[in-house]
Amino acid sequence: MGTTASQLGKELLSEYQELTFLTKQEILLAHKRFSELLTKDEKDLPNTKVSMERILTLPELKSNPFRKRICHVFSTSEQKDGSLTFENFLDLLSAFSDSATLEIKSHYAFRIFDFDDDGTLDRGDLEKLVNCLTGETDDTRLTPEEMRQLIDNILEESDIDRDGTVNLSEFQHVISRSPDFVSSFKIVL
Amino acid sequence: METMTECAQPIGFHFLFLRLSIKVNVELCTETRPSVTTANRNAVLAFQSSKKSRHFTYFADFSENVSLFSRRCGYVGKSARRTLQLWQGTMKEIGGKFGSSVLTYFLFLKWLLIFNIFSFLVNFGFITIPQLVYEPSPNIPLNVHFRGLEIITGAGYFNNTVMYYGGYSNETLVGLVDYNMQLAYFFTITVYMVLCGIALIFSMAKSFKKNYVLADSATSSAWQLLCSWDFSVTNERAVRKRKSNLRIQLKESLSEKAQQELLTLPEQLKHFGVHVGSWLLSTSLAVGCGASIYFLCEYEQKHTADTGSWSLLQEAETLLVPFVVSLINLVVPFFYSFFNEFEHYTNQRNQIYALVIRNVFLKMVILGVLCYYWMNVVAEVFSCWESMVGQALYRLVIVDFLFLMLGCFFGEFLRSVIGTRLISRLGVPEFDVGRNVLEIIYAQTLGWIGIYFSPLLPAIQILKFFILFYLKKVSLIQNCQPPRRSGRAAQMKTIFIFLLWFPFFVGALSMVAYTAWRLPPSEQCGPFRGLNTTFGVIEVWMDDLVDIPGSHWVIWIYQKVIRSEVFYFLITMIILVVIYIFWQVTQGRKRLIGLLRQQIVNEGKDKSFLLEKLQNLQKSRKPTSKPNKQKGHSKERPGEPPTGSHSNAMVQALLARQQLQDEMDQSVPSDTSNSGALMQAMLARQRALSQNGDVYHRPEERVSSFQTAQTTRNQENQESDGHYRMVSPTNAVTLAMQARQRAEGTREDDTDYLPSSVSSVMRQVMQARQRAEEELNSPSQNTAPSGSSALIQAMWARQQAQNEYDDGY
Numbered sequence: 002m003g004t005t006a007s008q009l010g011k012e013l014l015s016e017y018q019e020l021t022f023l024t025k026q027e028i029l030l031a032h033k034r035f036s037e038l039l040t041k042d043e044k045d046l047p048n049t050k051v052s053m054e055r056i057l058t059l060p061e062l063k064s065n066p067f068r069k070r071i072c073h074v075f076s077t078s079e080q081k082d083g084s085l086t087f088e089n090f091l092d093l094l095s096a097f098s099d100s101a102t103l104e105i106k107s108h109y110a111f112r113i114f115d116f117d118d119d120g121t122l123d124r125g126d127l128e129k130l131v132n133c134l135t136g137e138t139d140d141t142r143l144t145p146e147e148m149r150q151l152i153d154n155i156l157e158e159s160d161i162d163r164d165g166t167v168n169l170s171e172f173q174h175v176i177s178r179s180p181d182f183v184s185s186f187k188i189v190l
Numbered sequence: 191m192e193t194m195t196e197c198a199q200p201i202g203f204h205f206l207f208l209r210l211s212i213k214v215n216v217e218l219c220t221e222t223r224p225s226v227t228t229a230n231r232n233a234v235l236a237f238q239s240s241k242k243s244r245h246f247t248y249f250a251d252f253s254e255n256v257s258l259f260s261r262r263c264g265y266v267g268k269s270a271r272r273t274l275q276l277w278q279g280t281m282k283e284i285g286g287k288f289g290s291s292v293l294t295y296f297l298f299l300k301w302l303l304i305f306n307i308f309s310f311l312v313n314f315g316f317i318t319i320p321q322l323v324y325e326p327s328p329n330i331p332l333n334v335h336f337r338g339l340e341i342i343t344g345a346g347y348f349n350n351t352v353m354y355y356g357g358y359s360n361e362t363l364v365g366l367v368d369y370n371m372q373l374a375y376f377f378t379i380t381v382y383m384v385l386c387g388i389a390l391i392f393s394m395a396k397s398f399k400k401n402y403v404l405a406d407s408a409t410s411s412a413w414q415l416l417c418s419w420d421f422s423v424t425n426e427r428a429v430r431k432r433k434s435n436l437r438i439q440l441k442e443s444l445s446e447k448a449q450q451e452l453l454t455l456p457e458q459l460k461h462f463g464v465h466v467g468s469w470l471l472s473t474s475l476a477v478g479c480g481a482s483i484y485f486l487c488e489y490e491q492k493h494t495a496d497t498g499s500w501s502l503l504q505e506a507e508t509l510l511v512p513f514v515v516s517l518i519n520l521v522v523p524f525f526y527s528f529f530n531e532f533e534h535y536t537n538q539r540n541q542i543y544a545l546v547i548r549n550v551f552l553k554m555v556i557l558g559v560l561c562y563y564w565m566n567v568v569a570e571v572f573s574c575w576e577s578m579v580g581q582a583l584y585r586l587v588i589v590d591f592l593f594l595m596l597g598c599f600f601g602e603f604l605r606s607v608i609g610t611r612l613i614s615r616l617g618v619p620e621f622d623v624g625r626n627v628l629e630i631i632y633a634q635t636l637g638w639i640g641i642y643f644s645p646l647l648p649a650i651q652i653l654k655f656f657i658l659f660y661l662k663k664v665s666l667i668q669n670c671q672p673p674r675r676s677g678r679a680a681q682m683k684t685i686f687i688f689l690l691w692f693p694f695f696v697g698a699l700s701m702v703a704y705t706a707w708r709l710p711p712s713e714q715c716g717p718f719r720g721l722n723t724t725f726g727v728i729e730v731w732m733d734d735l736v737d738i739p740g741s742h743w744v745i746w747i748y749q750k751v752i753r754s755e756v757f758y759f760l761i762t763m764i765i766l767v768v769i770y771i772f773w774q775v776t777q778g779r780k781r782l783i784g785l786l787r788q789q790i791v792n793e794g795k796d797k798s799f800l801l802e803k804l805q806n807l808q809k810s811r812k813p814t815s816k817p818n819k820q821k822g823h824s825k826e827r828p829g830e831p832p833t834g835s836h837s838n839a840m841v842q843a844l845l846a847r848q849q850l851q852d853e854m855d856q857s858v859p860s861d862t863s864n865s866g867a868l869m870q871a872m873l874a875r876q877r878a879l880s881q882n883g884d885v886y887h888r889p890e891e892r893v894s895s896f897q898t899a900q901t902t903r904n905q906e907n908q909e910s911d912g913h914y915r916m917v918s919p920t921n922a923v924t925l926a927m928q929a930r931q932r933a934e935g936t937r938e939d940d941t942d943y944l945p946s947s948v949s950s951v952m953r954q955v956m957q958a959r960q961r962a963e964e965e966l967n968s969p970s971q972n973t974a975p976s977g978s979s980a981l982i983q984a985m986w987a988r989q990q991a992q993n994e995y996d997d998g999y
Contacts, residue, residue, distance in 0.1 A: 024265065025265065061424055063426070064425070064426045065424075066419075066433070097421060110417075135436055136430075136437065141433065141434065143437065147441065150444055154444070159413055161787070161794065162793060162797065163794040163798060175417070181680045181681075182417045185418055185419060186421050189282055
């Protein structure tokens with residue numbers, strides 16, 4: 002009953018259905034797509050990890066500016082190399098699915114944006130976030146002065162308790178006021 | 191089952207646990223699943239396996255099965271819905287290349303298509319099929335033949351078919367069962383309109399709740415831009431484009447913020463003048479269009495003979511009005527966009543809204559004029575006027591469709607060719623979501639108005655929307671680039687649904703209702719010939735029902751509910767009262783939100799203020815205190831468990847608040863003394879801390895040294911009392927400080943046993959509050975307000991401490 006066997010067991014399938022926001026078809030599709038990333042011998046092993054590089058060959062993730070962060074957040078690998086098992090992969094799809102709630106989506110968004118994994122979005126995180134969104138190269142980046150001003154604006158807007166960082170609840174507060182988020186925080190296979 | 195419990199336990203499941211717990215809470219809380227509280231997959235599985243072996247009572251087993259079955263059904267339904275979803279791959283492709291704001295248009299189109307499919311099925315099933323069964327071949331005059339032009343004009347041959355109102359019989363069709371055509375026609379249209387209205391209201395309310403109520407009014411804020419990143423965009427080029435768009439938008443938002451204050455009065459006046467000018471211009475343009483359409487219609491009516499057979503030229507002439515109407519719909523919006531270029535809006539949203547409102551006004555004027563013409567002129571002149579109106583609507587729908595295709599070709603294809611080949615400065619056109627959505631809203635309104643006059647019009651609509659979907663998709667992918675400004679897609683969608691409902695659906699409904707209620711139906715054709723009004727069919731039906739036993743309740747409902755003013759009066763009153771209550775509740779909540787917000791801000795201020803104060807104090811104390819004690823103290827700090835530091839911060843915040851309150855209450859001279867008291871209290875705290883450090887080293891002397899610490903503090907207290915008897919509130923500060931010291935002392939003593947220490951902190955705080963309150967209340971009447979506010983604060987502090995405590999454990 003290996004999780005990455007060529008065919009998902011019926012029990013396991015219904016279990017995944019209970020534990021994620023995905024429908025049966027979506028889980029099967031996810032399984033198919035995930036199996037395509039595996040080599041032949043790996044297919045027979047249960048719980049095979051797929052390295053981040055191979056996961057990122059998926060067209061859905063390939064050009065996403067947060068692709069590495071997404072892998073790191075959803076990976077439970079002890080080496081912190083961003084490799085995903087099939088169940089991690091299902092987690093990812095579930096969080097990005099249509100029916101996931103705002104709480105879950107904002108929770109994961111926060112973790113994705115929290116580049117240094119310290120539980121708050123500080124100035125460094127925000128700077129990296131903005132750079133991710135505007136492009137990393139020197140000619141696309143904002144000037145330091147603009148960046149400073151932008152981050153000041155962001156903090157002024159969202160840092161309610163004025164401690165210089167944006168914590169999860171402040172972030173969720175911001176998210177709850179931008180209705181586009183739910184529809185845009187979405188990856189469909 | 192058991193093998194699975196054993197072998198499938200990878201680390202990866204801890205996210206699944208999280209999901210399970212959340213999902214269970216969110217979705218399944220109504221079900222009586224025993225696993226609701228378990229957040230652990232192991233536990234769930236263990237429970238499931240044990241459940242199988244255990245003997246259950248019949249009822250529990252049954253309810254378990256039912257809930258399981260209903261859940262499975264839910265899954266199946268969800269899966270089926272997923273499979274049935276039309277154009278899923280196309281949607282994904284569009285979303286991947288152009289983002290969710292363009293996708294809104296296509297989703298809207300699909301939604302309307304489903305509306306029309308439903309409407310077609312209802313009309314076809316309940317009106318057309320019985321008619322066709324009863325009378326398979328249409329009753330067409332001999333001199334009318336199919337000439338081909340009918341497909342565009344809808345006149346001639348079609349005039350006598352089931353396409354229009356006139357083609358239906360007014361008799362009771364006798365077959366296996368009696369089928370009253372009049373009633374069927376009336377009820378089908380009524381039920382369809384009511385269902386449409388309900389569906390619209392519900393989707394609108396849902397959309398409002400989700401997208402609008404919570405949304406902030408803050409304009410183009412940075413977060414909104416950052417959060418609007420579309421994770422569904424997969425195309426490499428689109429991603430690059432999006433990034434550069436986002437960068438431009440971020441820069442714009444920065445410069446806008448800087449620019450906002452720089453507007454001078456003359457500039458503002460100039461902007462205001464431009465606004466007024468363009469509003470006047472666009473309104474007069476719309477009114478002018480309406481007037482010209484009315485005169486054109488009158489001109490046409492004079493030249494149209496009221497006979498069934500027209501010459502080819504006469505038939506072609508009827509296309510003049512729809513042509514002009516569609517031309518206006520195509521050209522005038524471009525003028526509006528042109529005006530918009532000259533106006534200066536502080537934010538982009540207002541610009542879009544202004545454009546949308548002008549376009550809506552134009553379309554409303556056009557449709558209003560047409561409806562007025564149909565109901566006041568056509569209804570008087572023509573013998574089978576409903577069919578004439580149906581024809582006019584058919585022509586409008588078809589010509590509008592042709593113009594939409596032309597718009598695709600000229601507006602997007604040629605524009606993109608010019609942009610890429612000839613004038614590269616213009617670039618590739620953007621897909622204008624607003625204009626396109628308004629076009630399909632207009633098309634749908636025509637369909638709604640036409641439902642009474644031409645029951646099969648939805649079939650044409652289905653075809654139209656279906657082709658339009660592919661046409662727009664191809665045009666979009668070939669010719670357009672994603673809109674430069676992203677964001678607000680969800681809100682725009684809400685606004686579009688609202689627009690569809692308010693002026694357009696309500697307008698169409700009132701038009702149809704007026705026709706049914708007031709206008710006499712034509713005497714020679716249609717299901718309602720011979721009646722005074724369409725609604726008269728109900729009266730006839732009621733008269734028939736009197737003879738049938740067991741139908742008294744229908745008559746009762748008709749007479750006491752439908753026809754009684756009292757009923758409508760009561761309903762209106764109740765709805766008004768409910769609205770008023772809800773409005774009050776909303777107002778109250780708004781105020782509450784404001785207050786809570788203020789509290790959070792205050793607390794943040796308190797925290798930072800006190801931390802600063804503490805830091806200063808520690809800095810100043812550093813050189814004088816002994817190094818080893820200082821070390822012991824700083825060692826303990828980082829080791830503090832989170833709950834401790836939480837409550838610590840909280841106590842500090844409370845103190846700071848107290849102090850601020852006091853400072854505000856006191857006059858200026860006493861201010862200095864107050865801060866002196868604070869300093870002393872701080873010093874005392876420092877001393878107490880070092881003493882506690884000693885206590886830590888010698889546990890056997892703990893109690894006694896604690897007592898000494900307390901006595902010294904009491905002395906200090908009396909001292910300060912003596913010094914500052916005039917300003918009693920300072921005592922409150924000192925006392926609170928002492929409470930804090932004691933609390934800290936206790937906590938440091940009992941580091942192993944946290945819960946009790948936290949609760950003792952709470953108790954101390956309560957006591958300090960109590961005392962502070964007494965102190966504040968006693969001296970004079972003047973301080974009463976501050977005393978009561980201290981009480982409120984104490985209550986609040988207690989509440990918060992409780993929350994902290996709950997969170998921690």
